[in-house]
Amino acid sequence: MLLQRLEAAYVARTPKSKQAHDRAQRVTPSGVHSNFRNFDPHPTFIDRAEGSRIWDVDGNEYIDFTMGFGCLMAGHAHPEVVKTIQDAATRGTIYAIPHERSALLAEEILKRYPFMDQVRFTNSGSETTMHAIRLARGYTGRETFIKVDGGYHGAHDPVMVWATEDGERDMLSQGVSEKALAALVTVPFNDLEAMEAAFKANPDAISAVIVEPVLLNVGVIPPEEGYLHQLLDLCHRHGALLIFDEVKTGAKLAYGGACEFYDVQPDIVCLAKAIGSGVPLGAFVSSKEIMGKIERDEVFHTGTYNSNPICMEVGLTTLKNVLTKDVYEKPFDLNSQLVDGYNALIKQHDLPAMTVGIGPNGNVYFLKDTQDVPLEDRAKHFASNHGIFDLIDHDVAKAYLLAMLEHGIIPVPFSVTCSEQWTISIQHTQADIDRHLEAFADVAVQLKEMVAEKVNV
Ligand SMILES: Cc1ncc(COP(=O)(O)O)c(C=O)c1O
Known part of the structure; x- marks a missing residue:
């Protein structure tokens, strides 16, 4: 239910992205120039980006944590x-x-x-x-x-x-x-x-x-x-x-x-x-x-x-x-706050998820089944391309992404495999991290309900 509602809201919010994708698809396989960029029901098409912000062709503004698949430690348009x-x-x-x-x-x-x-x-x-x-x-x-x-x-x-x-x-x-x-x-x-x-x-x-x-x-x-x-x-x-x-x-x-x-x-x-x-x-x-x-x-x-x-x-x-020697401390500190904030919310809502962070990067894994693999062993299982694919609940991961988009946050690259990560650039601010966590606080409640519904089916 949640996933359908979020997908419908995404489609309603991004008509120009859909138009751009339809046009691109006529001249380009899947309408994208790297297979990783395709996304169902259609990818978001971007107009411009600056600092920690990115705007799509429909005028929606997002705080971007994907930073060009991790390219932009310097942030957008430094x-x-x-x-x-x-x-x-x-x-x-x-x-x-x-x-x-x-x-x-x-x-x-x-x-x-x-x-x-x-x-x-x-x-x-x-x-x-x-x-x-x-x-x-x-x-x-x-x-x-x-x-x-x-x-x-x-x-x-x-x-x-x-x-x-x-x-x-x-x-x-x-x-x-x-x-x-x-x-x-x-x-x-x-x-x-x-x-x-x-x-x-x-x-x-x-x-x-x-x-x-x-x-x-x-x-x-x-x-x-x-x-x-x-x-x-x-x-x-x-x-x-x-x-x-x-x-x-x-x-x-x-x-x-x-x-x-x-x-x-x-x-x-x-x-x-x-x-x-x-x-x-x-x-x-x-x-x-x-x-x-x-x-x-x-x-x-x-x-x-x-x-x-x-x-x-x-x-x-x-x-x-x-990217001088002195600039790394701030984004690393912001990343620790983000990871700690995620972990606290995951714990508070008892979500089948876990967060791992290092340096300026972090990721949240949404797990299919918390019982199967003990927490301490999970990193080993994720550390293979097949392992991660099998262990992730792709529906929950997609709901997370769409729900965060609804809050104006692109948390990780558009993927439902949890195989990417967020990047905190030197242009992200404390306010960006606070907004990200406020958004996840709301999304975590929705995901909890989704997981509960799944268990009850
Ligand atoms: C670790 C690593 N090596 C190589 C590549 C390939 O780089 P490119 O996409 O620039 O060809 C990537 C792309 O994400 C990567 O993450």
């Missing part, structure tokens, strides 16, 4: 970023001939990763992980690599795979090359025994392990204490490299990303999202020794748009002037 884009555009949008600004940005990135020597730029997270894996293979002369399950590393062939409960593989897409996948092994997160076994089963064959240091594509799942250090040790004992996919943690979890936060020094770091404040900017960072493969043209890294001047300038402004 004045310095906007000015940088305006100025940079007048000097040309692309040269595809070297210019000085790329070295300046590389130097800025290396300040955050002082144990690394060199940087190459790309245009997205997917491109970055693709090149990082290729570099690791080229450097070690080994083809097989390990993907830690629960991670998402983009849309290129060998990473488009999940492990199922029984250890089988499930491809995220048709058209992915089975042959490319032959060189892939998947291992659960936070499981060093399984990792050791995978190395032993593939002696002298593993080029690298790629891992999200905090799983941020199954909500928020932090590593267990010591896991990342021991993983690094294990990789090196077996002659493999460790690749940190910091696309969602870089310049967010700390000034120096997850490497600083956990004090770990992997062999290659992949960056994108926050370093570019929303422009298409990615980078991989490594030692001179490993990057030597690219320098000698033994591993190929190219791209027409790489290090284009606008992205370089935006990256520079973002890292040098906007």
Whole structure:
């Protein structure tokens, strides 16, 4: 009942979004340009955004906690970023001939990763992980690599795979090359025994392990204490490299990303999202020794748009002037308040839900059944793409999202799998957090009734 009422209210509130979607659907599959963006009954179409606010084409105003799938640690349209884009555009949008600004940005990135020597730029997270894996293979002369399950590393062939409960593989897409996948092994997160076994089963064959240091594509799942250090040790004992996919943690979890936060020094770091404040900017960072493969043209890294001047300038402004060392404390504090506020309301209403937060990110999981998996074990179950899908009550998750929208809050990206998270940017305020919690206080009551109705059916 609640879900139907909320859907009807959503449709009534967003007629222009529907029109825009109808039009887009005629010329574009599903009317969206990334499959993740589709939403039933229709996606919200955005007009503009500024600070912590976003407005849809129907004129509805929301406090946005999605921040462009986590890109916008700087918040929407940060004045310095906007000015940088305006100025940079007048000097040309692309040269595809070297210019000085790329070295300046590389130097800025290396300040955050002082144990690394060199940087190459790309245009997205997917491109970055693709090149990082290729570099690791080229450097070690080994083809097989390990993907830690629960991670998402983009849309290129060998990473488009999940492990199922029984250890089988499930491809995220048709058209992915089975042959490319032959060189892939998947291992659960936070499981060093399984990792050791995978190395032993593939002696002298593993080029690298790629891992999200905090799983941020199954909500928020932090590593267990010591896991990342021991993983690094294990990789090196077996002659493999460790690749940190910091696309969602870089310049967010700390000034120096997850490497600083956990004090770990992997062999290659992949960056994108926050370093570019929303422009298409990615980078991989490594030692001179490993990057030597690219320098000698033994591993190929190219791209027409790489290090284009606008992205370089935006990256520079973002890292040098906007996401400075001193700005992280405030959003982290606001995030703790939000997580604590959620937990208190969940407890007060005895909702089958749990919240996990870290740094500027948090997520609420709406559970199908609270009895099945003890609370302390849940993180393990969520830490796989299948686990999370099976454990989440998708109806309640959708009702939560729609009910929060009704209150003018976009709490997490439009998804009913609870596989994303909120981001508190440096432009969010105390008042934004207070409004978010006031909204959830009301929504929690509605969800409680919905859950009770479900149990009684
Ligand atoms: C950890 C991680 N790696 C890689 C990617 C792929 O990045 P992009 O969407 O820019 O290709 C994402 C996207 O969300 C991500 O979260």
